[in-house]
Amino acid sequence: ELKVEQNPLFLSMQEGKNYTIYCNYSTTSDRLYWYRQDPGKSLESLFVLLSNGAVKQEGRLMASLDTKARLSTLHITAAVHDLSATYFCAVDMGSGTYKYIFGTGTRLKVLA
Amino acid sequence: GAGVSQTPSNKVTEKGKYVELRCDPISGHTALYWYRQSLGQGPEFLIYFQGTGAADDSGLPNDRFFAVRPEGSVSTLKIQRTERGDSAVYLCASSLYPGVLNGYTFGSGTRLTVV
Structure with missing residues (x-):
């Protein structure tokens, strides 16, 4: 059974600081997604990573995928308050199942 | 429509009652998925439809849960004899x-509270 673990679960950081969120998964997959969720809101797609070594950047966020290590990272550069949200990684189980297995999420709070 | 629409946005029901949750997908989307998100957790897969048929219902927790998509567009998730443990965002x-490689578009969810 595919398991997806994120760490940290909670992250409180000062504005202007850098930090990395980690997403580990237990079986082979070459499709990984990052979503953002604001309180009471739905999931907003951030990044789609489809191959080993894939790197995507948008603003202060950068995501990467290492399929051999079964690891994805979401790096935050010079955090700002607006980045406060919960971030989820989701792994496509593949093999025609079309299910996403989500991590437990990382609740990020950026302090002004 | 422009996005995935879910109604109602909030539903409070008494234990033992029957509820229906509605999803109106993006026009032209053939695949539709239901997930359940408990407080403080990531979403968990329930069922997915390709067209009118349930292609994978392996995530439905028990036979009190059922979903339909009769015309290949709108879907209804039905929960019978609700229990307090069913409280979650659907x-x-x-x-x-x-x-599809660029991922799925999620609706805003229905928050179900069973009292």
């Missing part, structure tokens, strides 16, 4: 076809 997502 998310619907759709995609142009199953396994």
Whole structure:
């Protein structure tokens, strides 16, 4: 059974600081997604990573995928308050199942 | 429509009652998915439809849960004899076809509270 673990679960950081969120998964997959969720809101797609070594950047966020290590990272550069949200990684189980297995999420709070 | 629409946005029901949750996917999307998100957790897969048929219902927790998509567009998730443990946010997502590489579009969810 595919398991997806994120760490940290909670992250409180000062504005202007850098930090990395980690997403580990237990079986082979070459499709990984990052979503953002604001309180009471739905999931907003951030990044789609489809191959080993894939790197995507948008603003202060950068995501990467290492399929051999079964690891994805979401790096935050010079955090700002607006980045406060919960971030989820989701792994496509593949093999025609079309299910996403989500991590437990990382609740990020950026302090002004 | 422009996005995935879910109604109602909030539903409070008494234990033992029957509820229906509706999802209206993006127009033209053939694949539709239901997920359940408990407080403080990531979404968990329930069921997905390709067209009118349930292609994978392996995530439905028990036979009190059932979903339909009779015309290949709107879907209804039905929960019988609700229990307090069913309280969660039920998310619907759709995609142009199953396994589309750019991912699924999620609706805003229905928050179900069973009292």
